[in-house]
Each structure stands twice: as C-alpha cells, then as structure tokens.
Amino acid sequence: MAAQVVTAAAQHLSCPSDLVPDWARREVSTGTTIMAVEFDGGVVIGADSRTTTGAYIANRVTDKLTPIHDRIFCCRSGSAADTQAIADAVTYQLGFHSIELDEPPLVQTAANLFKEMCYRYREELMAGIIVAGWDKRRGGQVYTVPMGGMMVRQPVSVGGSGSSYIYGFMDSNYRSGMTKEECLRFVAEALTLAMERDGSSGGVVRLAAITEEGVERRVILGNELPKFFSA
C-alpha cells in the first residue's frame, strides 16, 4: 500500500478510524505478530522476533514464545516489560498449583491466571497474550487474552500489531482437521505475510509444536521464509 499521510483534516473527524487505523496514532513499544492454532493432538504457536523502541529495533531475534509449564506456552505481545512480568508471575503461580495438585496443570488454568492478572491491572498494563498448550483432559487448546483482560478459547488466534493484516488470510485459509505439519506451514505463511506489511514485525519466524510427547521448536530464518507476491 502506498504511504498514507495523516492530514490535519483527519483529526477533525470525531471518529477518524476510516483512513488511518487506530494503532497508527498510538505509541507502540513492542509491535509484534503472534499466532496459535489447535490441531488434533496439540497446538502450534508462532511469533516474529522483533522488539522495537520507537524506530530502533532493540532485539531482532527475540523469543516471544515463553514456556509457562512443561506443555504450556504463552505468546507475548504489547509491552515487553509488562508481558515478561506477567509471564514470570503466572509461571510461579502455576508451578505452585501444579505441585499442590500433584499433576500437570490444565491449559485453562494457565489462561485463567493470565486473565485474572490482565483484567485486574488492565488500566496499568499493555499486554496481549495468547496461551496455548496441551493437557490430558482437553488436548490441544488455544486461549486468547487480549488487552483489557477478556479470555476466550479459539481454534486459531492471532495477536499483536501485525495481526490486523492477516485476519483475511487466517479466515480464508484455516480449516479444522489440519495436521501438525499443515498447521506449521499455515502459521509460518501467516506470520511471513504479516511481517512483510507490519513495520513493527520482522526478523525470523519462531515456531513451536506442543503435543503429549513434548515441545518441538523451530526457527525459520529470513531467507528461508515462504515467498509471496509483493506490490
């Protein structure tokens, strides 16, 4: 898309959300694209690897896929500081809970812990988190906890500033019943497309597949990313 200039007139509209998306007028500290997909037997999660402070890329190989427990991960978007702090707190709480229960925790429990924190401190925090993992009761699950602190389970979820660009791709390409390899390709393609359009997303694509057997992590470097047409 050609560059758009926010004219003086745009600020006079009472809800000028038509030409310039809202995020373009807000300061973003960690632009990102994160994604998670459920499949029969587990989940696939993915993220880009760029952390920005303004126009400077502070870290071009960030790992935004954070383990919370053996089979539960979270994908972080928003303020790096906020999400790291929340993830640390939830890791502690979940670890304690798991020891009390004497069995691996449920993904829904982890998601609820995130939701409690994100909702309670929603005025102070800027954190959009996707919680994904595998547990024995319900298999692979993806829960999204966006800014504001709502929590909902979805078969596929995207988040972060780059996610706006791939809603159409996600809606048209997702089908239920995909295999693990198909999910990995779907996530890699979606993240690549978002990284190509969102200035705050980029670097490499980090993927992880979580199943009963364990966690398998992959990295797709810049020159190995899938290629698409770009205008």
Added chain:
Amino acid sequence: MCSSNSEWRSAEVSTGTTIIAVRYDGGVVIGSDSRASMGGVYVSSRIINKVVQVHDKIFCCMSGSLADAQAVTNAVIHRLNFHSMQMGEPPLVQSAASIMKEFCYNYRDELSAGFIVAGWDRKKGPQVFEVSVGGMVVEQEFTIGGSGSTYIYGYVDAKFKTGMTREQCLTFTTNALSLAMDRDNVSGGVVHLAVVTEAGVERQLIPGNKLPVFHRI
C-alpha cells in the same frame, strides 16, 4: 472507539470502507462494499455505491469522508468531461488519475478522502491507480484501500498472481471484499463490482447473503 449513544448524530458521514481494483490482461475488475457510517456506530446507508463512473471506461472508488469523496469525484467528472471534449477523444486513465491527484494534493489540508482510479484506455489498456489521501499517485497491478483493507493485506499478498483471467479476478475481488467486510465493522452490506474492458462496462451486485462465507470459527 466512539461508544457514546448520541455522538454519532454530530459525526461526519464517512465511507469506512473496503475498496479494491485488479488489472488483468484485457480489463480491470473494480469492487467495493456498500456501507456508509457515522461515528463508527451508526450505519447511515447500507447500499451506497462507492464505485463511481467518471467517464465511459474510467471508474473511481471512494474512501474516507463521504462528503469530501463525493465533492472531489464530481469535480473530477466535470473536469475530465471538459478535458475529453477539448482533446476530442476518450481520456486516458492516467489523465483521470492525474486530475484526481491535483484536487487531492492542492486541497490536502482540507480533504480527507482516498481513491482508486481504474479503467481502460486505448493507449495503455487496463490500468489501476491509487490516489491516496495526501495526493500521491501510484500505478499498480492491483490495489486495496479503505479501513477494511488492513485486514486483507495478508490475503491479497498471498493470493494475487500475475496472469489471472477475468473469472479469477472476480473471485479474488469478491473473496477479498467478503473477508474484509467480515472483520471491519465499518465495511459491509453488498458487494458492488464493475468490469471494464475494451468492449465496455459490466456492473454486478452481489447481495450479502450470496457472498462467499469464510467464518468457520
């Protein structure tokens, strides 16, 4: 987000919108949704046509403030008509884009409207131009615009390929609009399409319930 109950009454009417134009060998396919909204909460028109004919074989799609877009479009129609009479032949698509750009650039501080100009002329055949808010003109093989376009960048980047046929372009356009209308709250309604070739213009309307359905989740 404007959520007060009556703020929309004093808000400007805007075409929060999704517009798209694609060039293929032989013509262009142009499409838009049909929703006009006020304040992001009230839909003032469900069936407005944002694909406006500015000359026999040249169309433009409007986005942004509806008042500004209509004013500019009417001015372009008038100006282009005059230019065409002076030259004694049908105008070039590039001329239409250029005239559009003149208005958008000269009044860029007062206006808030973006356009896609697309059509067919004898010199260069089918062309698609994007005339964005500040008055920049770019010719492209295809382009998308409006608030709903954000959500379909990934889709169009993945799906577009050069050398598509007319039918493929129609499917591409309809799918892209349908996906954007499903995600953008200020785009919706029906899909207006226009196909412009050397032979002429063909307009189509796809009602909301006949659009392709993607929301399996």
